[in-house]
Amino acid sequence: MIKVKALFSFCTKGFILPRRIHSGRIEAKMPSECMKISSEGRNNGNLSLEEFTKKLEDCNLNEKRSLNVEEDENFASLKEAAELMEKCRIGEENQNFIPKRADYITWDEMHMGLALLTAKRSKDPHTQVGAVIVDDDNVLCGIGYNGLPRGCSDDLFPWGKDKEVPFLNKYSYVSHAEANAILNCMLSPRLKGTRIYTTLFPCNDCSKMLVQVGIKEVIFHKYKSDSHQSLSSKVLLHHGGVKIRQFKSERKSITLDFD
Numbered sequence: 001m002i003k004v005k006a007l008f009s010f011c012t013k014g015f016i017l018p019r020r021i022h023s024g025r026i027e028a029k030m031p032s033e034c035m036k037i038s039s040e041g042r043n044n045g046n047l048s049l050e051e052f053t054k055k056l057e058d059c060n061l062n063e064k065r066s067l068n069v070e071e072d073e074n075f076a077s078l079k080e081a082a083e084l085m086e087k088c089r090i091g092e093e094n095q096n097f098i099p100k101r102a103d104y105i106t107w108d109e110m111h112m113g114l115a116l117l118t119a120k121r122s123k124d125p126h127t128q129v130g131a132v133i134v135d136d137d138n139v140l141c142g143i144g145y146n147g148l149p150r151g152c153s154d155d156l157f158p159w160g161k162d163k164e165v166p167f168l169n170k171y172s173y174v175s176h177a178e179a180n181a182i183l184n185c186m187l188s189p190r191l192k193g194t195r196i197y198t199t200l201f202p203c204n205d206c207s208k209m210l211v212q213v214g215i216k217e218v219i220f221h222k223y224k225s226d227s228h229q230s231l232s233s234k235v236l237l238h239h240g241g242v243k244i245r246q247f248k249s250e251r252k253s254i255t256l257d258f259d
Helices: 004-009 032-044 049-064 078-090 107-119 177-183 204-213 228-239
Strands: 130-134 140-145 195-200 217-222 243-246
Touching: 107 130, 107 140, 107 177, 107 195, 107 217, 130 177, 140 177, 177 195, 177 204, 204 228
Parallel strands: 195 217, 217 243
Antiparallel strands: 130 140, 130 195
16 A cells, blocks of 8 residues: 655645655555556656546545445545645745735724624614624624614604603614614524624623523624713623623724725
8 A cells, every 4th residue: 555654755836746756656565557647657658747646646535435444544534634634834945834814803893893884774863883793603693783673664653862752752762783683693603602793882781681591792893971871780790790892903994895
């Protein structure tokens, strides 16, 4: 059988030659058909190096299909594959391991950027708020913005803030962004231990929900001066074991192009 260890000498100039093949030679014992191909050589067969090595690879692959992994020395272990990658990475002549892009956005910037973008969906003429919930793997769990419940026309309800007539006050009908983000992922069991990015510090009603569903951290963009409501929110979050921090970024903006 062909031994995988011979593979480690074939990583130069960013190109990995096919397995166990080097200068038209096979490094170990091969199946009969593959041996015949090798003995003919690439020059006798008028083959280029690429054609010759591919022909050998195809032959080896066909032979390998009939073997069990445990019996096949042609099957690389996880450690051997990792060692090969490291050998390729440190090779001075290898050109594939170029430095990664340096100006990519952070997870915080991505999630808050999505919250800000989501806020653009709000129909509220006074305040537009967006919120996203993510888990420890930075996977999106829920998303929402301040607005009316599903099925309610944005054109048929009041958007004013007349405190003397609650019936004609938007707060009687509009759900906050944080609440909608939670409600929109109620079908997911992954809320416990997640964190929420919100463009505005949550009110006390939303904070009740955040604590109740087990969200562990609130990252907010903007906040209003302390009021009875915001202080109540902070007390709820404190006793609920929820951490808070304000979003910080060295970037002034993130531009999206549709071109």
